[in-house]
Amino acid sequence: MATAVSAPPASGSSAGERYSDNKLKHDIRMSNMNAAKKLADAIRTSLGPRGMDKMLVSANNDVTITNDGATILNKMEVSHPAAKMLVELSKSQDIAAGDGTTSVTVLCGSLLNKCIGLLERGVHPTVISDAMGRACDKACEILQDMSIPLDIDDREALIKAATTSLGSKVVAQYSNVLAPIAVDSVLKIMDKERPEMVDLRDIKILRKSGGTIDDTEMVPGLILDSKSSKAAGGPTRVENAKIALVQFCISPPKTDMENSVVVSDYQQMDRILKEERNYIIGLIKKIKASGCNVLLIQKSILRDAVTDLSLHYLAKAKILVVRDVERDDVEFISKTLKCQPVAHVDQLTPDKLGSAELVASVQCGADKMVKITGIQNMGNTVSVLCRGSNKLVIEEADRSLHDALCVIRCLVQKRFLIVGGGAPEVEASQRLGKWARTLPGMDAVCVKAFADALEVIPYTLAENAGLNPIEIVTELRNKHAATGNANFGINVRKGTVTDILAENVVQPLLVSTSALSLATECVRMILKIDDICPVR
Secondary structure (H helix, E strand, C coil): CCCCEECCCCCCCCCCCCEECCHHHHHHHHHHHHHHHHHHHHCHHHCCCCCCCEEEECCCCCEEEECCHHHHHHHCCCCCHHHHHHHHHHHHHHHHCCCCHHHHHHHHHHHHHHHHHHHHCCCCHHHHHHHHHHHHHHHHHHHHHCCEECCCCCHHHHHHHHHHHHCCCCCHHHHHHHHHHHHHHHHHHCCCCCHHHCCHHHEEEEEEEECCHHHCEEECEEEECCCECCHHHCCCEEEEEEEEEECCCECCCCCCCCCCCCCCCHHHHHHHHHHHHHHHHHHHHHHHHCCCCEEEEECCCCCCCECHHHHHHHHHCCCEEEEEECHHHHHHHHHHHCCCCECCHHHCCHHHCEEEEEEEEEEECCEEEEEEEEECCCCCCEEEEEEECCHHHHHHHHHHHHHHHHHHHHHHHCCEEEECCCHHHHHHHHHHHHHHCCCCHHHHHHHHHHHHHHCHHHHHHHHHCCCCHHHHHHHHHHHHHHHCCCCEEEECCCCEEEECCCCCCEEEHHHHHHHHHHHHHHHHHHHCCCCCCCCC
């Protein structure tokens, strides 16, 4: 059992405000906090537009270059249980807001650092935890007060927010290409009656090497990574296409795994081959009778989805075949083409087909892909073709585009913008400091510590940009206190403190409030742990 010993009341302090742990519990608490803090310090250098990138090398020598906090933490080998909580924290921020994954980890590390100082001064962990919760709620109110309402039809404001998100990525110089794509994609899939139901799975990003990121485009239709089958001279271009998405195999049926068929003479073999041919011809006649001239065949695990013989007869029937469609893509294709997946040939009827003006196999870099354009009654889905010079660049462009999409989704769900550049953190820190002076006892000390911890964001931004952090943060505090303008922040490109709103550095309110709430929640959880018990 934990033993809490109340020290004799000192002059000017009430009884019970000084707390002393026994040695074991104190060591465990410090071990947890230091482990989490070390992990936060490791990725602190990746914060902001001038942040450094990390090269992540896996056991089989796969290399990833990124400065996305969630990706770095997810791929790192973390063994300490408390440090793993920071990995989960970063994942939570990625799910809730999509951006700010590095900020939330750095903020958590700073809060833990302040908690260590408070514990050493003899403040009880529960008192710190409760005060942190109240300070977080107050900070979220302050951020709400200084936010700017957004009109969702203001495309330029949305592009500014997406550009700010992309500004801290490896592909920042291509933000003029990727930001409009992100905005247009989310606006296309958004249902204006239910804006909170934006599902980013309705945006398919196809990665192809060759070309540069400038060649990335939003495709008006559907693109498939599978090649059209040219076996036996089948068509590779079909106009006025009637498209069927099938989940059955156009190949002879097989016996069960354990069985085998023994053929003893040529007549029996001829009969088997003839039956196979008749079976396949029967399937293709039914497919042709439905009016289908483009066939998308789902990948099969147990047997070949198509054989050379079936491709020969499909080519004779002038049907374009796209085979090995991934199981995960079936729902997206079905939603886009407004066609139903068919599990048995007898269910293939004209009403289950999708219609498009053109289906063609097109060259893309060294590979080929199938492009479907002029889709009739197209669903609310978007296909984006992401290009790049090599695998590492394409993967980072994909991650950056995902972050930009998440930022636009945040703005669609909660239509408020807030300035960046460390301005909201400094404003919240100053206002919390004033509020702390009105509070009694230990609450005032804890809230002041929370307020000081927020300044880690502007401090780190300045440090990573090669500026003097103490000088810049002091100037930033003075500007906020003297002018009362909450929009002053660090302009890392000019190396000074300027009005960040005039520089168009804006981000969704949801990113900042979510980061604050999640970081505080994680710190409170770590604070409450006083023992580690191995279990069977």
